[in-house]
Amino acid sequence: MIKLRSLRQKLLGVVMLSTLVALLVSLATLVAYDLRAYHQSVTSDMSTQSELIGHMSSAALAFDDKRLAQETLALLRLRPKVNAGAIFNAKGKLFASYVAPGQDDHFPAQVEADSVRYADGKLTLFKRIVDNGELLGTVYLRAEYEMVGRIGDYLGIALLVMLPAMGIAYLIMRRTDFVITRPILDIRDVARDVVATGDYSRRAARTSEDEVAQLVDSFNTMLSEIETRAKDLQASNEELAREAERRAQAQDEVMRLNQGLEQRVHERTLQLEATNGELAMAMEEAKSANQAKSAFLSSMSHELRTPLNAILGFAQILTSDKLPSTIAQKKEFAGHILKSGRHLLTLINEILDLAKIESGAVALSMEPVHLGEILQECHTMTAPLAANRGIRLLFPQDCMINVEADRTRLKQIMLNLLSNAIKYNRDGGAVVVDCSMQAPDVARLSVQDTGMGLKQEQIAQLFQPFNRLGQETGAEEGTGIGLVVTKRLVELMGGVIGISSSAGVGSMFWIELRATQPLPSLLEAGAGRAPGEGGEGSEAGDAEREPARPTTLLYVEDNPANLKLVQEIISFRPEMRLLSAPDGHLGIELARAHLPDIILMDINLPGLNGIDAMRMLRADRRTADIPVIALTANAMPRDVEKGIAAGFFRYLIKPINIDEFTEAISSTMAYLADRKATKELS
Template sequence: MIRQSLRHKLLGVIAMVMLPAMLVSIGTVVAYDLHVYQQTLRDDMRTQAELLGHMCAPALTFDDQRLAQENLSLLRLRPKVNAGALYNARGALFARYAAPDQKPVIPSSAGQPGFQFQEGKMLLFQPIYDNGELIGTVYLRADYEMMDRFIDYMMIGVLAALLAMLSAWLVGRRLNEVITRPILNVAHVAREVVATGDVSRRAERFGDDEVAELAESFNKMLSDIESRKRELENSNREIAREAEQRSFAQQEVMRLNAELEQRVHERTIQLELANSELAMAMQEAKSANQAKSAFLSSMSHELRTPLNAILGFAQILTSDKLPSTLAQKKEFANHILKSGRHLLALINEILDLAKIESGAVALSMEPVALADILQECETMMAPLAGQRGTRLLFPAGVTVNVTADRTRLKQVLLNLLSNAIKYNRDGGAVVVDCTAGTAGTLRLSVQDTGMGLTAEQVRMLFQPFNRLGQESGAEEGTGIGLVVTKRLVELMGGSIGVSSSPGVGSVFWIDLNTTLPVPSPAEGLPPLPELPYRMRDNITVLYVEDNPANLKLVQEIISFRPELRLLTAPDGQLGLALARSHLPDLILMDINLPGIGGMEALRLLRADPRTAHIPVIALTANAMPRDVERGIAAGFFRYLIKPINIEEFTEAINSTITWLAERAQPVDGGQQGGINDQPGRHPERQHTRRG
């Protein structure tokens, strides 16, 4: 790289400032002048064309080429115009003119109106109008000296640039003494300091401007460097002393590193142990995932099994190609009903298991009289035991109370009794026993005389879809009941177990905590008075349902009751209108309705004095416990869950009719008592859950 002096740089700066400014100024003037020249030439040619067109209009109108030629000859007075022509309305050449020293290049027909540029010439086609009618076109061709003018300006610009550079050189010479000399003096002192290392040298100061301040600052910097140099020498001696201390510290660090390596080794061993535990946890998670997949596969199989029977027999009943007798139809219907109930039980137990696993089960723990529970279970299981020829033996004189959820305890016992009956032998027995346990517990056992279970079957017993080891499918079952039973017992603070001997039978037992008996809330309450009443000849029932199939099913059930008259509504809005106009005795209400839902419809019925006394029974597929609780709290008289159980449905209708009859008008003609006795406050209101 060529080194340039400050003087040359200053000269270059001056030239770079002056030259662009001058070029911009000249360029602006040239551009403006060329623009004005072009615009002036355009205006002049347009004016000449308009004047020529005005003069030649009569010649074009009367087809006088001589007059047109004379008018065009006047263009010789315009030396810049090389040629001209007139065209008639059809665009054909009418007359033309060419300068004596120019080659006559004239188009044979009129072109598009406007300006054109061609070979350094400007061309113009100007239409001629007379009273708004096109009568011809004027053509002019003139010299376009734009490039010549531009070259002249370029020569002027070069000359001006040379003059500017000369001025810059003269100015630079004058500024050299004022600016560059003091700066060069500072540079000279700096080179000497760098070469010799002598920081005691100082630069000379000239004048009292910024350059002089620069020299003063440079001298001050040299003074600071001289002071720092002395301090650095002192610091070097201090560094040598600290180096000895650092050596000692390094030895200490090496000792600490050795200790750290020992600790790392210990942590590594701990990490390996943690990794081993993590691998075991991952293996357990993998096993759980495989169990989940197996559960889903089994659940799919169990759901499809009853559906196969339902859909298969239904297709036979609805097929014209497979005729069947009345007895066969009845048999097929029984198979559909049996499979449907089995499917419903499976769905209910799957839902129970899902709620238990998700922690959504809310238990009401309270003292429960075990004798009452056993009596209810014996009554419910006696028909099933009678069909199988199995004897049921329950203990007598049980006075122990246990801490449990009454409903869930009953569900646990029914599951155990149902399994004991189903997997028993013909003519066998089921023995229920209560024995005192340790630490305030009670053991409740259910013993059967069935085929018993092997040790492997007992080990896999409380897994989903293991139906007491009966994989052959000889007995129907969901295979989830024992899983739900185990979870419920554990949620109630108890435990469950089993002991079995192949060929002898099995004993399932549960341990629960005992508690002191408490008086029943119903004790001491007077019975409801039996009022004389007059039965109605017919009962009007309003059914609000949007599903046609469900509506048809209820219509068929009601058709067997001649004393019942059925009104139907497909939505809540129409249901409210029918209730207010017909005032039915009983309303069946679906919850999920289009428009106004069942809950809102019930609220509107209760708010209307005309319909506030009408009992409303919920007939819905909303089967979750929170849905049932909401329905009962909202004021439904009964809460029935789909699919419809005809016996439960009939019992609900009958109990409601009995309730209506008890509150009907007395025989002696007294006032009706049902208006103020709203069904939402009836103490017998309950809900029905199947499965």
């Protein structure tokens, strides 16, 4: 016997099944869409990342600069989903690598063509680096690919959503089915009684205002008069009309919501197009920057090789037995080597200055600076250069203006403008310097020359690296970087720089800075000078304090050529005796055994560096008072500050400036003599 299900059970089953199907379809659609979007997003993001790394690393591969490539890969630390990255050269050899903390540092032994793979929850991508049709290398990235995890998460979310939803639907249906089924059951009971008793006066109770109520009314109408049935039919028609109106209103609301959805989709599409445009512009800017960098490196290579050509060429003549030369020629060749070496040093310093400025590594000390003092110092330093060519320097007699600037950098700016004005001037010409107020809070410094001047097309290219003041064919040496550095420094100090020039008449460069009030009190000139450093009358003092016994100088240096150079310099001072050590450990032993008067210390020594060696000497009471002078190629400002803070008596930078080296030794000897005299008096 088939057991019939009640109306309540059927209704509950239909509602629960419909709810389940709707939930499954909705969740499946959302999950499929999100997983597809996630797959496309991860793949696109890693592809874009590899292209950017490839663009940024092309120069490093071209110039075999592993440090630059390593710094580029280090930016991946900002992408936590990236486990590892590497750059392989054109031969497939590992050039630089990056591994996120806690991740596997294994890299593929063989480089593949452009490809993307997904396996074991990881995305592996190879992207070739091509520049001007030349294969430079390959970018390798390994990142998290959480597709399986996401599917598991979505299954968990689906269960968490479906169970409460089905439970709520069940509770609602259990609560509302009484409203739906109760009137129907009442009709069934009344019909059964009417059939059983024949009493047509019975009426089914009307307990709602819905379609079930209409059924009750219809049932009662069959037992009422024809008129009553007509009235009931009219009421039913009116109810249907109201229902149609409600349906029309609901349809209008659906159409309005669809229009709003279309508008939002349109707006989102426009935003996506704008984002894609910005990305394309960014990639174009990166490409332009890469091309500019390549052009800059090409120019820099040319400028570095030019003085090196003279240095190596004349050095080969001097050392060649097949090209004998006279003493006068040797002196002339040595002069050319010295001039080219100084030019090369200036070029390197200016390139380093420009690199520091472009990377944001320049720290300025802004303070009120008295322009009169700056101009006086610049006049003193440039007067000999101008006198050699008969050029008159005309400075303002009294400039009482103060500006907010970095004193050292402002002096560097003025010296560069003055040296250019002298260098590109005509013999017997003039350089006019002026300071004035352009506004209540704006001061202007100008440098005007009487040279050949510049054309408008030359002015447009003036502040570009390796542009020698627009001199296409000129005999004057120059790097063309000085004006670029000057412009960057002026802008860093919140100022502006400009030029006005007339061909055949001359040029005037000017800078404008914010005027300010002077400090309440200024340090005396020469304050803060290290003991024994050069000052007026220092040479006479050195002669008076010269010790009777030979002064012992210990030089700790691992480079034989540098040691030989210092030996030759010291050979001209018979009052000094030179000891040498090739590393820090032996230098410490010699210092303890011979107790030299002065120690020259290289910093980049094998085994034990110069700073640690100096600290060990300071810790030993036998050598604690010996002045240690740093003589090193570490020329960056932070290196100098680090050396002075570590306790070096003086800090000299290679290549050696013989005058500066001699002054440092003499001032240190004077300091030792003063210290000895003070001890004897006490």
